[in-house]
Amino acid sequence: MGDERAVGTPVLRRLNTASVLRAVRDCAPDPVRLAELVKLTGLTRPTVGQAVEDLVEAGWVQHHHPAAASRKGGRPAVRVSLRGRAAPVLGLDVGPHTVSAGIDDLAGRRLAAVRRSVDHNRASRVLTVVDAVIARALEEAGLGADEIAAVVVATPGIVDSGSGRILLAPSVSGWTSVNLSDHLRDRFRCPVRVENDANLAALAVAGERTGPGTLLAVQWGERLGAGVVIDGRLHRGTGAAGEIGFIRPPGRVPDTDDGRGPLERAIGAEAITEQARRAARAHPESVLRDGPIDTAAVFAAAAAGDAVAARVVDDVARTFAQAIAPAVLVLAPDAVVIGGGVARAGTVLLAAITRHLADLTLTPPDVGISGLAEDTILTGALRMALDDVWHQLPA
C-alpha cells in the first residue's frame, strides 16, 4: 500500500523517463534503436525522444555512432546504450581467509576483479588488506573512489542493517570491534552497506533463477549459513535471518568455544571429516583408510560405492534435513540451493538430502547445488549494490 503523495505533471515525466531507462537497461549491454524503445515502453516517439534527451544529459545513457551494422534501408537510427561508467559499483567480500573486490558498471560489465588472501585473520591485518584490494580494484577499473555509486561489503557474522555494525563474527578475531562501515564511509561519498555473506550469496543464487518464488540458499563450508530470498528480495527479519548454523540438531553435539553454532559443529566441513576419520578407524575395509581425508575425499568415496563413506554422507544428509525441515515447512520454499565448499563435493550429498527432506516435509522443495563458482558472495554483493543504485534512480 504505497502512500503516493502530491502527484503533478512533473511526476509523470519522471515516471516515463524511468520507464525508458528500464527498457534501456533490459537491453544492456547492446545499444537500442529509439524506435525499439517506443515499442518496448509503449510510449510515443516524442515522449521517448524527450526522455532519452534528458537521460543523455544526466549521463545515464550515451549515444552510439550511427555508422554501425545491420542497416536495411531507411534513415539511420539513433542508438543509445546504458552508460555504465555513470554509476559503477563496488562489491567486497571479506572472508576469514581471503578478501575479494569487484567493480561492475551499470550494465553489469565487470570492470575489475581482485582477490587476495589474508595470512593472519587478525582484524587489523584484514583491514589493511581490504584497503589494498580496494585500491587495486579502483586502479584496474581506472576509477576514483569518488566515482563509485554504491558499495556493498560481505562479511561473516551478524550485521545490524541499520548502522552496519558487525554484531557477531567469531571467525575473525576482533572483527566486531572494528567499525568497518565507518572505515569505508570515510573513503567513499556514496552509501556503504555491510551485509552478511550468506545473505548476499543467496541474492546471487536468486539472480540465477528467473521469476518470483521463495529460495533458501545455504552456504556450507567450515561454517553454515543461509539466506532467504522471497520474490527477489532478501528477507532479513529482525536482522539475523538465515542463521541455520545455530539450529540444534537432535543428538549430542561436541562443545567448542569458538562461537560456532551447534549445527556447524555437527555437520560443518570439519565435523564431516572428523566423522569420516572415526568411521575409517572403526572399519578398516573402507577406502577412506588410504590417503588424507577431506570432505572431497569422503564424497568421492561415497560416490564410488564405499559403504562406510556412504554411511557418513547419509548421516550428514539426515542431520541437515532434520535441521532445516521445520524451516522448510514454515517457509515452503520453491528451492533449497546449497553452495560453499561442501557443495562442490558433488551430487551424492544432494540425493541423500532430497530423500530425507521428502520424508520430513509436505511439499519437498527442489534441492540443488549452486552453479556459481567461488565468487558467489562477491556476485551477490555487486548485485545488491546495483539494485541499490537502481532503486535510487529518480534522485
Place this chain on the structure above:
Amino acid sequence: MGDERAVGTPVLRRLNTASVLRAVRDCAPDPVRLAELVKLTGLTRPTVGQAVEDLVEAGWVQHHHPAAASRKGGRPAVRVSLRGRAAPVLGLDVGPHTVSAGIDDLAGRRLAAVRRSVDHNRASRVLTVVDAVIARALEEAGLGADEIAAVVVATPGIVDSGSGRILLAPSVSGWTSVNLSDHLRDRFRCPVRVENDANLAALAVAGERTGPGTLLAVQWGERLGAGVVIDGRLHRGTGAAGEIGFIRPPGRVPDTDDGRGPLERAIGAEAITEQARRAARAHPESVLRDGPIDTAAVFAAAAAGDAVAARVVDDVARTFAQAIAPAVLVLAPDAVVIGGGVARAGTVLLAAITRHLADLTLTPPDVGISGLAEDTILTGALRMALDDVWHQLPA
C-alpha cells in the same frame, strides 16, 4: 520492479483519485471535510474536488449533510465519507465444528455476524450449513449476493491458491472431494478465494500490530498450524507455508492414521491432556488427580503451583520451542503470537516457551498471545477480502 506502461495524463488522474480514496478510507468511518483531504493528500483543491466528484459518481464515497456538528465559523464544509455499501465483503470460517460468516463494509463496520455449529463433520452436511449461514448473514445485512464485492473462505487443510481446491484436510471427511471454490463461485459474481485458516488467523493478528515486520502466528488447538506475515503480506511459499503441525519433534511420537502431523500428535490439545493424565496417575499428590482434565485445567494447576502440572507444561513448551526454533532462526521474526484453544489457557505456557526459545535462538522474538477472541480466523478472512477489494480499486 513494476513494469509501468503507456503513461499519459489519465493515469495521473487515476493515481490521484486513488490517493484521495485512500485518504477517505483512513478517516473512515468519520466523514471528512474536503479541505482536510487537501492537507492529507498533499494535492490541490481543484484536484481533490475533481477526484471526489468522480468518486461520488462511481459510488465509492457519499456526501454528508452539512447540517452537522462542530462549526467554528466560515462557509459550511462539504463533507464526504466512505460509502461502505459500495463494496461489502463476505468472510467465511469453515471449521470442523462450527461455521461462521461475517459481512463487513468498506469502512470496516460489521454488518452481519452469524455462527452455527455442525453436528457431523461430513462434507455434505457442512456444505448445507455453509449455505444456510451465508443466507442468514446476507439477510442480516440486508444485502443480495450480487452486491458482495469479495468473498474469502477459511478452511482447514492445504489450499491451492490458484484453483482454490482443497488438497489436504484430514479433519473433515470428504472435504477434499468437495470443490468449495466452484460451489461458491456460482453463488457470487465476485472473486471467491479459499485460504488456509491458520494463514488468515495470521493476517488478523498482523492487523493488530502496526508497522512492518515479520510475524509467525500460531494457531494451537487440537491441531497446530501457523501463518507467516511479512510486512503485512501473507507468505504462501509454494502453497503450504506455515504447516508447523508436520514438524517432527525430537523423541517418540505416537502413530495415528488420522492425518495429523507429528507435532500435533505430540503437543496438540489432546496430547497435552493425555500427558497430564499419565502424570497424574504416576503422581497422586498432584491436584490434577481431582476433577476432569482438559488443557485449561492443566494450565490452571501449573499456574497455581502444582509441580506435576508445571512439569507437563514445561515439557510441552520445550517441545514446541525445539520444533519451531529452526524456523525462528531462519525467519528471525519480530514476534511469535499464539492463538487458538491452547493459548486461551493463560500465560504459564507463554513464559516457558519464551524461556526455551531464548535458549535455542540468537535473536529471540517476542512471544505473545493473540488478543483476538474466537473470531480470529473470521476477522482474517474479512481482512483479506477487504484488502482484495482495495487492491483492485482502479478497475
Place this chain on the structure above:
DNA sequence: GAGGTTTTGTAAAGACCTTAATAAACTTCC
C-alpha cells in the same frame, strides 16, 4: 448588521503527452 473567517467555486496559465503531418537520410532498384 458589519467585519472576519473559512471554505467553495471558477477561470486562466502552465506542463505534459498524443496525434498527425512533414522533413531527412539511407538503401535498393532501374
Place this chain on the structure above:
DNA sequence: GGAAGTTTATTAAGGTCTTTACAAAACCTC
C-alpha cells in the same frame, strides 16, 4: 547515377490534467 521506397527524426497542433490565482458564498462573532 537518379528515382522510388523505406525507416526514422522533427515539428506543430490539440487535448487533458494540474496548478495558480482570484472571486464568491456562507457562517459566526462582535
